[in-house]
Amino acid sequence: MRCPECGCQDDKVVDSRAVKEGAGVRRRRECLKCGHRFTTYEGIIQAELKVVKKNNILEDFDRDKLRRGIENACYKRAVRIEDIDRLVDEISTGLQRDFDKEVTSAEVGRRVMAALKALDQVAYVRFASVYRKFKDVEEFIDEIRSLSDQPKS
Incomplete structure (x- = not known):
């Protein structure tokens, strides 16, 4: 994941939580270079029906x-x-x-x-x-x- 502040791709996950009744994950990340914290969301991409x-x-x-x-x-x-x-x-x-x-x-x-x-x-x-x-x-x-x-x- 690229840091939105400095563009570095090295980060660590600080916190993870389920969202949308378990259909996705919210992750709080911290850039290892500049220390900026940001949030990402992960979810399932359904096959095209x-x-x-x-x-x-x-x-x-x-x-x-x-x-x-x-x-x-x-x-x-x-x-x-x-x-x-x-x-x-x-x-x-x-x-x-x-x-x-x-x-x-x-x-x-x-x-x-x-x-x-x-x-x-x-x-x-x-x-x-x-x-x-x-x-x-x-x-x-x-x-x-x-x-x-x-x-x-």
Whole structure:
């Protein structure tokens, strides 16, 4: 690590702490030449996950796009930002864990729908209507009926 003060590459680690629930490390360092102290962060760099679209085009997995889709479904609903953050984290982490290099857009959609169904049924129906491309009102009504037929938790 290069000292930001003098540019020397010789330093020692003074203190290390886990950050982001163990997903990274914060290190306090001291330059052996000038004594300047500075902080560095280390984290895991995930392998680039690709999404295989319906037309077989590969696209980089975009966490922000996932977030926008969930936010749009939850628009003007009583869903907290913390819950949206949690869903995005859970879905992203699950995809990274379960798939090596490629995941289908259908699998991403299934996971989002399952998460939204448990969080907010109106947001779920909104997302499903776009994701499944309901062709008419009957498909929309059938989806809503299927929700009302399920036992309440």
